[in-house]
Amino acid sequence: xxxxxxxxVFVILAGIFITNAxxxxxxxxxxxxxxxxxxSIGILPWPIVFLTTDxxxxxxxxxxxxxxxxxxxxxxxxxxLILFMAIVIPAAxxxxxxxxQQFEAVFGQSMWIIVGSLIAFMASQLIDVWIFxxxxxxxxxxxxxxxxxxxxxxxxxxxSFIVLGIAFWLPGKIDFDTFISSGLIxxxxxxxxxxxxxxxxxxxxxxxxKYLDQDPAHKV
Numbered sequence: 001x002x003x004x005x006x007x008x009v010f011v012i013l014a015g016i017f018i019t020n021a022x023x024x025x026x027x028x029x030x031x032x033x034x035x036x037x038x039x040s041i042g043i044l045p046w047p048i049v050f051l052t053t054d055x056x057x058x059x060x061x062x063x064x065x066x067x068x069x070x071x072x073x074x075x076x077x078x079x080x081l082i083l084f085m086a087i088v089i090p091a092a093x094x095x096x097x098x099x100x101q102q103f104e105a106v107f108g109q110s111m112w113i114i115v116g117s118l119i120a121f122m123a124s125q126l127i128d129v130w131i132f133x134x135x136x137x138x139x140x141x142x143x144x145x146x147x148x149x150x151x152x153x154x155x156x157x158x159x160s161f162i163v164l165g166i167a168f169w170l171p172g173k174i175d176f177d178t179f180i181s182s183g184l185i186x187x188x189x190x191x192x193x194x195x196x197x198x199x200x201x202x203x204x205x206x207x208x209x210k211y212l213d214q215d216p217a218h219k220v
Contacts, residue, residue, distance in 0.1 A: 005215035009208055010060055014068055017052040020045035021072050021121070022079055025114045028167070029106060037185035038178060040164070047193040050156070053125070054148040055204050057132045059212075069125040073118055080114045083107050116166030124159035131155065148201050152194040160187040 028042025056065050087108060091100050128151045135147035161183040169179040 005212050006059070009212065010056070010064070013052045013056050014071075017049055017056070017068060018072050018075060020048045020052075022076060024049075025076055025079060025117055026107075028117070028163075029108075031168075031182075034185070038174075038182050039186040039189065040167075040182075043186050043189060046156075046159075046190060047197055050152050050190075050194055051197050051200060051204065053128060054132070054151070054201055055208065057129065057136075057147075057151075058144075058205060059208060062129050062133055065125065065129050069122065069129075073122055076114055076118055076121070080118075083114070112167045112171055116163045119166065120159045120162035123162060124155040127158060128152065128155035144201060144205060145198050149194055149198060153191060156190045156194070157187055160190065 024042040024045040027044075028040045030041040031038050032041050053065060056068060087100075087104050091098065091103065093099075131154050132147045132151040135143070135150055139146060161179075164174075164179055164183050164186065168174045168182075169176065174182065
């Protein structure tokens with residue numbers, strides 16, 4: 001275990017990937033307003049997930065991303081189970097600084113978000129992987145920006161609307177007009193961040209390649 005630099009890189013990228021995905025679920029119940037637009041605060045960690053997805057795709061292939069996506073989905077489901085148990089178990093009256101109503105108000109909504117995110121996460125990740133390799137098989141090692149940004153553009157369109165639909169619209173938390181406008185602004189935000197992160201993808205690609213090339217066990 002951890003005998004090669006490639007293993008270390010995978011563990012680091014996987015840790016960043018999983019941490020941001022789980023954190024996004026836990027904070028996603030809070031809606032923020034930017035001008036006339038409303039979106040979930042849980043959108044903030046996702047650009048990092050996009051970045052690590054692209055880097056894992058580059059160095060560990062389609063199987064690496066799919067395997068990590070399934071592991072992450074299982075961990076999110078585990079978080080769902082723990083939250084459910086924490087909500088069901090009553091707080092100690094007069095002792096607990098957070099009562100049952102307060103706790104459920106914060107984490108109860110997260111449970112809907114986790115259900116929606118699990119479905120959206122797997123759908124968007126599988127779409128992302130397919131599009132990424134569609135472009136890479138045609139461009140080779142060139143045009144990293146095309147496969148990285150192109151896969152995000154399509155996959156996050158599905159992700160944005162699936163999450164909002166299941167987590168907020170179906171439970172009646174928001175109306176249809178807000179659902180559409182929030183989905184569009186969330187998607188636009190993700191798209192803008194994905195474009196802005198393009199230099200970071202090139203930087204990450206360069207640093208990882210340089211690091212792996214120093215490992216005698218790594219074959220270019």
